Amino acid sequence: MHRLQRDFFTRDVLDVAPDLLGKYLVRKFDHGEVSKFKITEVEAYRGEEDLACHASKGRTKRTEIMYHEGGRIYVYLIYGMYWMLNFVTANENIPQAVLIRGIEGFAGPGKLTRHLQIDKSFYGKDLISNDSLWIEPNSDNSDLKIKTTPRIGIDYACEIYKNKRWRFVLDF
DNA sequence: ACAAAGATCCGT
DNA sequence: CGGATCTTTGTA
Numbered sequence: 001m002h003r004l005q006r007d008f009f010t011r012d013v014l015d016v017a018p019d020l021l022g023k024y025l026v027r028k029f030d031h032g033e034v035s036k037f038k039i040t041e042v043e044a045y046r047g048e049e050d051l052a053c054h055a056s057k058g059r060t061k062r063t064e065i066m067y068h069e070g071g072r073i074y075v076y077l078i079y080g081m082y083w084m085l086n087f088v089t090a091n092e093n094i095p096q097a098v099l100i101r102g103i104e105g106f107a108g109p110g111k112l113t114r115h116l117q118i119d120k121s122f123y124g125k126d127l128i129s130n131d132s133l134w135i136e137p138n139s140d141n142s143d144l145k146i147k148t149t150p151r152i153g154i155d156y157a158c159e160i161y162k163n164k165r166w167r168f169v170l171d172f
Numbered sequence: 173a174c175a176a177a178g179a180t181c182c183g184t
Numbered sequence: 185c186g187g188a189t190c191t192t193t194g195t196a
Contacts, residue, residue, distance in 0.1 A: 045179075054179080060193075062192060077189095079189070079190080080188070080189030080191070081180075099179060108180075110180050153180070154179060156178080156179095173196085175193105175196105177192090181187105183187095184187105
């Protein structure tokens with residue numbers, strides 16, 4: 001099976017996010033074992049104008065990777081304990097990212113990174129070329145039911161962006 | 173330098 | 185509902 005290529009990620013985050021549902025997140029561990037998990041829940045963070053997006057504070061050391069071309073990995077630590085896994089989308093200088101919130105068997109962004117052993121060392125890696133983490137298509141995802149809701153845990157944002165239904169969940 | 177907050181999770 | 189736990193960021 002071939003992994004998803006650059007053109008999948010260099011689109012608007014609102015197109016990429018729901019399109020990731022049902023596809024496979026593939027992790028090759030250091031000891032050689034390969035595990036594949038169907039993606040079940042994602043959220044879109046869209047540009048400097050989106051007050052829930054880290055890039056709303058502008059270009060910093062942490063948000064720098066979101067300004068790169070789509071397909072890169074954005075990882076950060078939250079509450080001192082949990083690594084959040086994101087994929088950068090769109091073209092250069094358009095800061096967008098998809099937060100991976102759930103995979104088959106592991107609901108919760110902090111739980112899935114713990115199980116997949118993903119940490120700061122993945123920051124900036126390219127999904128198209130690295131040998132530890134990538135996305136593969138699903139030949140049988142023609143009949144997906146997708147539910148949309150507001151995003152989780154962003155009470156600090158203003159009403160306009162708090163209410164955007166930019167969380168996408170596979171509806172079984 | 174220092175203080176504050178945070179895209180979460182778990183146990184009570 | 186509160187505690188864990190530490191990086192990033194803003195302010196001085």
